[in-house]
Amino acid sequence: MCNLETEGTKFGCxxxxxxxxxxxxxxxxxxxxxxxxxxxxCPDCHCDRYFGPDARETITHRTADYCVSCQYWFKDGASxxx
Numbered sequence: 001m002c003n004l005e006t007e008g009t010k011f012g013c014x015x016x017x018x019x020x021x022x023x024x025x026x027x028x029x030x031x032x033x034x035x036x037x038x039x040x041x042c043p044d045c046h047c048d049r050y051f052g053p054d055a056r057e058t059i060t061h062r063t064a065d066y067c068v069s070c071q072y073w074f075k076d077g078a079s080x081x082x
Contacts, residue, residue: 001052002027002034009061013070016057025055 005023008016030037031047038047066075 001029001048001050002032003052003055005056005058006054007058007060009063010059011067011070012064013066013074015067015070016059017067018054019060022058027052 003025004018004021005025006018007020007022008018010016024034026035026037028037029035029048030039032038033042033045033047033049034051065071
């Protein structure tokens, strides 16, 4: 699997959200759709379609706020229903 080097925001809940993709690191695997080694005419392609974990995450902004996914569960409606 190919990987990415990214920049992003680190939220108070611990999640990291990518704001910019800086560089792709090629795995040189013919079965990875993002690799330069993957054939363009791959018949009935069932090759890997997803990137692996980020090779490097550079935090460009930190916030005490929760990300959108966690906001609901810990700050909004779900926590008030208990």
